[in-house]
Amino acid sequence: MNDFLAERRELVGALEEKRFFDRIMYEHAQFMRAGVDPTEEAAFREADRFAVVIRELWERVMATPATASDEKIEALIRENLRVITPFQEFEADAAAAIAACRLLAITPADLVRHLAVETVFFLGILKRVEGLPTPFRSELELPNGNKRALLYPRLSFVDHRNMLGTLAFEYGMFWTQRHMEHAAVLALFFRPGIQEEYTRLMLRYEKKFQEVLDLGKMVFARDGVIDTRGEDRDHHPLTPAIVNWINEVIAVTKEFRDVMAAIVRQQVSCTIPSGQANFWPLLGDHIRREADYLIDAMHRILAATGQPPRSDHFPHPRPYETDWRDR
Numbered sequence: 001m002n003d004f005l006a007e008r009r010e011l012v013g014a015l016e017e018k019r020f021f022d023r024i025m026y027e028h029a030q031f032m033r034a035g036v037d038p039t040e041e042a043a044f045r046e047a048d049r050f051a052v053v054i055r056e057l058w059e060r061v062m063a064t065p066a067t068a069s070d071e072k073i074e075a076l077i078r079e080n081l082r083v084i085t086p087f088q089e090f091e092a093d094a095a096a097a098i099a100a101c102r103l104l105a106i107t108p109a110d111l112v113r114h115l116a117v118e119t120v121f122f123l124g125i126l127k128r129v130e131g132l133p134t135p136f137r138s139e140l141e142l143p144n145g146n147k148r149a150l151l152y153p154r155l156s157f158v159d160h161r162n163m164l165g166t167l168a169f170e171y172g173m174f175w176t177q178r179h180m181e182h183a184a185v186l187a188l189f190f191r192p193g194i195q196e197e198y199t200r201l202m203l204r205y206e207k208k209f210q211e212v213l214d215l216g217k218m219v220f221a222r223d224g225v226i227d228t229r230g231e232d233r234d235h236h237p238l239t240p241a242i243v244n245w246i247n248e249v250i251a252v253t254k255e256f257r258d259v260m261a262a263i264v265r266q267q268v269s270c271t272i273p274s275g276q277a278n279f280w281p282l283l284g285d286h287i288r289r290e291a292d293y294l295i296d297a298m299h300r301i302l303a304a305t306g307q308p309p310r311s312d313h314f315p316h317p318r319p320y321e322t323d324w325r326d327r
């Protein structure tokens with residue numbers, strides 16, 4: 001393996017992750033801003049301050065091409081760590097405050113905690129690329145919690161072929177659990193009596209994702225990826241059972257992704273029964289993009305086994321937050 005190419009791929013990989021996640025982080029701040037009780041001025045202003053700063057950072061990331069110098073990309077990663085680290089603390093504090101009834105909000109405490117955990121995942125990728133200690137698995141709510149996560153960016157999967165089992169575990173299990181939570185929280189948000197069909201549909205997906213999660217626990221335990229012994233045992237290539245599990249994740253997530261896309265279309269055209277739902281269309285679109293992210297990560301793990309390393313090119317995501325109105 002050419003180390004120079006691998007190092008460069010890791011940096012460009014971090015830039016690619018930032019393109020996806022800085023938008024996600026910006027939206028987390030928007031959700032928090034829109035979710036607190038109108039009397040919670042301080043929390044509203046703090047969430048709004050984060051939204052403005054992260055939005056600005058995201059725009060700079062989007063304007064930075066994959067051909068930018070190492071120094072330029074590294075500076076953006078450091079700035080991202082500086083901005084997003086306190087934002088993660090804000091999310092975690094707000095979740096605890098809502099749960100303890102110290103902060104009044106309509107967003108469930110569990111949803112805000114969910115946002116905070118996703119932020120740990122993103123920060124973990126940046127820390128990996130910066131050579132800083134990555135989060136413990138427990139911080140990502142993964143089994144075998146006292147082990148640190150790998151969290152290589154997706155573009156670097158090809159450089160760690162002997163660890164694809166561990167990467168499938170981290171990306172696959174983490175995001176399957178997040179989608180289980182998405183389905184559970186959306187089941188609370190559809191209108192009682194009017195949209196009960198959607199509520200039932202979401203409860204079905206919650207169950208499906210739970211089943212995939214349980215199957216994953218079994219597969220990864222049997223193939224040694226969930227290992228309570230030793231610290232340095234990340235060398236787990238893909239096994240046929242893990243490949244089957246990945247295909248299961250892709251199948252369920254694709255279905256869920258299409259359901260979310262259809263719901264958002266109904267929300268933005270006000271054709272959903274009663275015209276609206278009790279959650280923002282942006283939340284539906286955000287979840288749909290997080291489903292695309294999981295599908296993409298799983299495809300890249302499968303692709304990393306055989307194909308030659310990709311070039312530094314990656315496709316542009318759709319750039320702006322209003323794009324869901326056009327579809």
Ligand SMILES: [Fe+2]
Pocket residue numbers: 024028115118286290
């Ligand atoms: Fe999110």
Ligand SMILES: [Fe+2]
Pocket residue numbers: 114118178182287290
């Ligand atoms: Fe999420």
